[in-house]
Amino acid sequence: MAKLLYISANPKGAGKSKGMQIGEAFLASFLASQPDTEILKIDLFDFDMARMDADLISARGKLAGYGKSFDELTETEKEKILKMHKLADEFIDYDYYVFVSPLWNLSSPAVLKTFLDNLFVTGKTFVHTANGPKGLLTGKTAIHIQTRGGLYTGMPMEALESGDRYLKIALRFLGIEVLDSVIAEGLDAFPQKVPEIVADAKTRAIAAAKEMARIPVEV
Template identity: 30%
Template sequence: MKLLHIDASALGNHSVSRSLTAAIVAELIQAQPELEVNYHDLAAHPLPHWSPVADAGDPGAVLGNAVMDAFLAADVIVIGAPMYNFSVPSQLKAWIDRIMVAGKTFRYTENGPLGLAGGKRVIIASSRGGFYGNGSEAAAMDFQEPYLRTVFKFIGIDQVEFVRAEGVNVSADHKVEALESAHAAIGQVNRKQVIRKAA
């Protein structure tokens, strides 16, 4: 089993999403010690924006192919996705642009687009300064989680699991509460995996 671990936060050791992805990966390894982990820090090693290239040896194309291969090989993908300006960091968007490739992860058919990457488990650690939950006034400004759901659904991954810490910039108390509730959810992530294995 292969696990692809992606971080995108620019905040280094202060990052909430990095601490959550690390905890999720640690939980999954505890449940399945044989997991082979491939780590990509998109802030430390940003991807060039996608562009059409004529030469297959172009460094951007070579990197893009490596990103696609790592994605296709992974059974489980754990992604740190902070909310930056209501959406995802541009580093994460650049990664998404490399995995959304017609003929590889989806294809167009007479009946519409068909996802080709089904069967993978995607767990997203979502961190955000404010509150965007269902029913909140700000829910309509959330272009982060719905966007990520849409991206993965489009390529055939219907069930994306979110571990969420929100309101982390509202106050120190809110941040503590958000982290506690996110870490409680991480315990559930592990339990679900055990249930799936047993099923």
């Protein structure tokens, strides 16, 4: 059975978040094509995960850079590095990933960056080679559904957008195939057109879900 992880980063919740409404349209379309897919939804604003603090940075450095063993870590370092590895292991167990987030101040909500930080685990999700880092999460597919208040695509502001851009860079670094993002923009610039903008994004999300569902996975 294929597995899909749906990751949302919006404190408004599905009832008020336009992005999550678009995401639900995506899921419905995906399940229509792959009804047996196991789906897990996580809300990053209500999700327990390790954060890149001094202890976690120290633990990673000791294990990866200084060749120390797990037993040589402090108890706090052990607790936090295990928490990071647990999240990475659970993430690896999925075949498809759907990220749903708004564009906030040119980037994504901080909780999404924190989540991604937990996925960069040497030996689990990528390795260092003579030719540089190599992602290990091949054979997996992801997509980003993003809402924007302003207009960025094809506009002067496009070069400043770093939320969708960074997410795709990070996932591709880990070896994941990333489909074209579904972007709904201009929601604040043109409030009278919000229903039209959301409806158009849902149409594109439905098509994108069908495309993702056609990509085979090894189960």
